[in-house]
Ligand SMILES: Cc1cc2nc3c(=O)[nH]c(=O)nc-3n(C[C@H](O)[C@H](O)[C@H](O)COP(=O)(O)OP(=O)(O)OC[C@H]3O[C@@H](n4cnc5c(N)ncnc54)[C@H](O)[C@@H]3O)c2cc1C
């Protein structure tokens with residue numbers, strides 16, 4: 060029989076039960092107790108918390124995300140640590156009214172679409188066994204078949220009012236277990252998929268009415284597409300003007316251009332689209348990295364908010380640009396698509412916590 064332990068989450072004073080083979084983050088999110096998290100794989104440090112009482116197994120915490128001296132001080136990463144006794148933790152659970160807390164649940168899905176949309180980039184459509192409620196920008200964990208307990212995280216590109224068929228946009232990673240070894244290899248329409256969610260706090264800020272710049276690199280477009288479509292198509296009039304900077308090296312890496320041009324035509328007062336190519340000149344596309352184009356477009360961004368999503372290097376560059384343009388960290392929301400290689404190499408921006 061699997062042993063269960065009681066986890067007390069301070070400062071909320073909430074108790075949740077957690078199996079010895081379950082992470083504390085998982086137990087909290089399934090019980091509807093929201094604690095901060097991002098990568099869910101021990102690499103980003105967003106879920107760092109203090110163990111006030113009890114024993115935990117720190118699991119596969121990256122030594123960059125949880126340094127040895129922090130372990131000695133009683134810190135842990137909730138997304139990978141498992142209880143070894145009843146435990147009391149103190150987490151950074153600041154109330155955030157823009158995020159509805161939807162408990163994490165398991166879903167069964169079936170692949171109903173799989174298409175190549177750009178070089179090494181696939182759109183995957185999964186029909187769920189029941190509706191999913193989520194915030195625009197959140198992500199799911201997909202179980203990798205044949206590898207017990209191994210999951211990979213992908214952001215929804217569909218909108219909350221499309222709750223049954225989820226759209227994912229997935230970039231191939233060379234030698235990657237889930238991408239090269241499954242999604243780009245033998246995954247096919249009709250295959251069953253196990254997934255859980257929703258996770259994450261990179262969401263459309265329905266509490267903010269400032270104009271925003273949204274910067275997407277590669278498949279970092281997925282959660283941003285969900286946010287933009289949700290704001291426009293679901294008539295969230297309180298959301299300010301949205302400008303999307305979509306970056307790719309060349310046209311063969313760029314996707315969904317027509318989709319965003321159509322949105323721009325439908326909502327000219329609410330949405331501006333700036334597709335940017337860094338290694339090719341082409342009509343209808345700005346030339347340069349997204350950060351160069353943003354730099355040229357705006358003398359400063361005072362009064363704006365920023366959303367950034369993509370590979371860690373691109374996110375870091377975009378954060379620097381936004382801060383040089385006078386945005387404060389509290390006005391910038393970001394998601395880094397950290398993968399397993401990041402566990403060994405991630406260098407965190409000291410300026411942004413989210
Ligand atoms: C919150 C979040 C949302 C995301 N959303 C998306 C999305 O919408 N679309 C998308 O395309 N991606 C997304 N990602 C990235 C995605 O989750 C995967 O990381 C990516 O698809 C790679 O998975 P993989 O199994 O193919 O590669 P992995 O097997 O995880 O390998 C990734 C790389 O790491 C190397 N590697 C493996 N193990 C180690 C090790 N121990 N040390 C050093 N290097 C190692 C591999 O050689 C490879 O180059 C997201 C990530 C996060 C954190």
Ligand code: FES
Nearest residue numbers: 097099103104138
């Ligand atoms: S969510 Fe735990 S380290 Fe990223």
